[in-house]
Amino acid sequence: MTTPGTPPATTTDVDLRRARRALVVVGLVIPAVLTAVTIGLIAVWMPDMPDPAATHWGAGGVDGYGPPVTYLWLAAVVGLGLPLLLATATLTMAGRQWGATARFLGALALGLSGFSAVINAGSTWMQRGLTDAGDATNVLPVLIGGFCALLLFSAAGWVLQPDIAATPAPTLRSTRLPSISAGERVVWMGSASMAPAGVMIIGFTCIVLIGVGAVMLLQAPESAWIPLLVLVLVGLALAATASFRVRAGADGLxxxxxxxxxxxxxxxxxxxxxxxxxxxxxxxxxxxxxRVGLDGRTGIVLRTGPALEVGRRGKGAVVITVDGAETAAATLQAHLDHRAAE
Incomplete structure (x- = not known):
């Protein structure tokens, strides 16, 4: 059975350990330091802030208020909580399948921490000395600075991690089918479904959105459409990507x-x-x-496990996680062999 292209160089244990250590530094240690500094600055500036403080801005200026301590929680959750989630998930789930995606997630963790530092510290700093938080109208420089920090810190996080060769996905034990005779039809059909854990996470997200929508419907009816719209989009995305039918035969995949x-x-x-x-x-x-991977492959990947990988002429390979992937691959290979023998 052929393989899609030449496998890349194998990542050694030394390279893997070096990459994982770098991700810990980039995705955990530096964000922890940034967040600690940010929280320290906010704590020093809080006594000079109005109470309530401005916490949200719209087109017409300040449209949301809250206690100044809100910025301490935002700095901790966004500046350290999200990087912690990204980094630990990558370290836990990537295993030996290390590559550009793991490196990107580590860089993104650092970028989010930098974004949080500028947004939260900047929003606090601009309100020092004000008696009315409604006077804090010019938030645009803080937003621009936050997105610049996101890009710059992400780029730094990418550079600080080693560029190691992606570990090739292990090939499963091959299955061979008898040669296909002229006029014979051989078709394999299967289904790819999302793992129960993924369905539960999306379901929990929908429940949270329903709760947020209900609260906003009571407290701010004019803005209730936002979480409801997000709920509809999440529901459609789940319905469209939770399950796929897969067919392999003489007409391809x-x-x-x-x-x-x-x-x-x-x-x-x-x-x-x-x-x-x-x-x-x-x-x-x-x-x-x-999804589309950083290596150019298109993935319909709903769970960890066996998958069918199909190389395409002039395009990246397609990967579909599906039970019976070995038989699906053998079916397509038999048709390829039959086509080559004609």
Whole structure:
């Protein structure tokens, strides 16, 4: 059975340990220091802030207020909580499947910490000495600074981590099918479904959005459409990507959402290679769902486990996590062999 392209150089244990240590420094240690400094500055400036302080701005100026201590919580949650989540998830789930995605997530963790530091410290600093938080109208420089910090700290996080070769996905034990005779139809069909844990997380998110929408409907009816719109979009995304039908046969590979859209077709003429692999969605694609990896592969990756990888002529490979991936790969390979023998 052929493989999609030449496998990259294998990542050694030394390289892997070095990359993991760098991610700990970039994604955990530096964000912890940044957040500590930010919280210290906010604590020093808080006595000079109005109470309530401005916590949200709209097109017409300040439109949200809260106690000054709100900025301490925001700095801790965004500046350290999110980087902690990204870094620990990467270290836990990536395993030996290290590559550009893990490096990117570490860089993003540092970028979010820098963003939080500028936004929260800047919003606090601009309100020092004010008696009315409504006078803090010019928040644009703080926003621009925050997004610049996000880009600069992310870039620094990327540079500070070693560029090690991505570990190739392990190929599963091959399955061979008998040669296909002229006029014979051989088709494999299966389904790819999201893992129960993923469904539970999305379901919990929907419950939270329903709660937020209910509260806003009572307290701010004019803004209640925002969480409700997000709820509808999350629901549609879940319905469209929670389950896919997969078909491998003489016409190539066909993947269709249970909802009917999105769908993906790879004609047999465009298939250059096929194999069954062990896929780790978080390590290879940064999460679950319909994704595009930093290596150019398209992933319909809904859970960790066996996956079908199909190389495409002139395009990145397609990866679909599905039970029976070995048989699906063997079916496509048999058709490729039959086409080559004609």
């Amino acid at each position: 066909k993947v269709r959402s249970a909802l009917g859209f999105p769908r993906l077709n790879v004609p047999l003429d465009e298939i250059t290679a096929v194999r069954a692999i062990e896929c780790h969605p978080f390590a290879e694609f940064g999460g679950i769902g319909w």
